Amino acid sequence: MRDALGSVASVLVLGGSSDIGVATAAELVSRGAKRVVLAGRPSGRLDDAASGLRAGAEVTVVPFDADDVASHAATVGRAFEGGDIDVVVVAFGALGDQEAAERDPAVAVALALTNYVGALSALTVTARLLRDQGHGAIVVLSSVAGERVRRSNYVYGSTKAGLDGFCQGLAAALVGSGVRLLVVRPGFVRTKMTAGLAAPPLSTTPEAVATAAADALVAGRGVIWVPAAFRYVMTVLRHLPTPVFRKLPF
């Protein structure tokens, strides 16, 4: 159970080898969480993430495939079998290859399946389980890329735009259920997903995203930007006239 000061006891990460997901779990463990469930595709990286967290918490690993939406009810349900989950972090996602996606519809669809369809499915299952539990928080990793979709990564950006919109409605639907939803909109995060790309200004780290998310959970906020300055940057970008926006160098 969450206590009056926002300390939580248990965390589930969907996308258990995601850098931001694991960093968020680690942050919550450092603040007192005792149990972590990592749900992801079996891999060496997933196992490494689990052993990294074992120093501070009891960690279990369950298989979960974001793309296999038909399996979500069973796999997410299994993650709840060890007891109540106080925080669910929906962290899976891919950046995709924009150029390939522009040429090959199958590539674009695959990205939408993971980032949007998969997340929508997993969130629907998660929301139902938490509603039954009568308490809990969901942290969803959205992106500033979805706030105003740009030329350079519009396939990825559109998947996050869809996810972000879905979450706004889901958060409203959860009012009064004891369940809260936090949307996290990071800028460029230096992770394995973005490895090899040049980091633009205002880039950040998984640890910074994790700290901001954990603080926002305690404060009971609904949306945050990381770094926080992005809130104002995006407010400006959203209002730029299209011809100006298209000329921006990113």
Place this chain on the structure above:
Amino acid sequence: MADDACAGSEGPPVGSRRLELTGWGLTAPTAADVVEVRLAAEVDAALRRPHRRGIVARGLGRSYGDAAQNAGGVILDLTGLAGFRWFDPATGIVVLDAGVSLGDLLSWSVPRGWFVPVSPGTRHVTVGGAVAADIHGKNHHIDGSFCDHVPWFELHLPGGETRTVSADTEPEVFWATAGGMGLTGVITTVALSMLAIDSAFMRVDTERAVDLDDCMARMEAGDHRYRYSVAWIDLMARGRSMGRSVLTRGDHAVADRLPAPQRADPWRYRPDAVASAPPWMPTGALNRLSIGAFNELWFRKAPARHIGGIESIPAFFHPLDLLRGWNRIYGRRGFVQYQFVVPFGAEAAVTEAVEQLAAARCPSFLAVLKRFGAGHGMLSFPSPGWTLALDLPAALPGLGRLFARLDKIVLDVGGRLYLAKDSRMTAHMLEATYPGLGDWLEVRGKLDPTGQLRSDLGRRLGLSA
């Protein structure tokens, strides 16, 4: 047939409403299926069938934390079970439904010459809740806690059995339920021994103490002369005036000796609130400056020494009830009340705690200090020693670390925290500080073998599944 229609263990109980609830501190909301009970038979009906996430009773929601919450489970709202059953003027014993509030009881009893044997700082608690938390008042050093004045109560158990329990016939069940936070059964009826009074007024001696040592010395020397005693401490005063306080001690006034204005109408009792807190307050409106100014004013307006002042019952016992919804003044994120007791002889621990709070420059309204006598319930809070209670806004940065330091001070001298106030203690702290826990778990295991009685507090502290 109607019984069968009330749904099995799968769906929510018929007629229930899913509601998000918090305690009085407004922290950590969770949702439960709330059933408004009007008849004791409905309690049995609800207890007879299993619920996936258990069941617990709720009264007026004045526990500060999560004691009357049950996330995803069933809550029996007993405030509608509020009948006066019986009264014997020869003995002063009144028999009440569990949902009767002390406020309703007092409105009836004071004009008839009777007062509740123990009153907390608010009238807005139910007698069922008063048993479940084994509440105390300003007279604990003389009269003990609420359950010391309860000849018997009726306890409904999972499965549908009802027992009439007294401390003589079933001491284990009685003292596990007294202070048992509703996790040993649902209390539906309470017998209570009332206190005969001679007027509706209090005769009160007020003194200022310049610091904490002065305050504690005065209490040690003089408390035995008063039925009621409490000290209000300014936690924001630092340096030489750290722990400066105002002692108010008194007893029920004798009608013949009241001053003329009150003697004309010695049973006058007007307990209404005079104002409501605004429906919302910006988080942070109460800060070091505003609260510091309030405390300063309050200390200065108290007379240095005033003997035999006359106060009304609401002014003396329930000053906070004057402001309806005062829990909202701390803003959206609510507040945490921290109340500990440390044994006599561990006065240094009280000083250390007040030092920590003063040094942290916490924006805290007055803290309440008093002395306890012996306690009896397995999980009852009172035990001989000093108890200090204070409120802090939950949004205060560093609050978790401050409480952890206070926990250590309390733990090191064999003290403990009050479950009815608690909203953030750990299971480890509970285990280390409540020696009656083992016995309590054993009794609970007998009364509720399938663990149906559950609450958020129970989950957080490992008292229930």
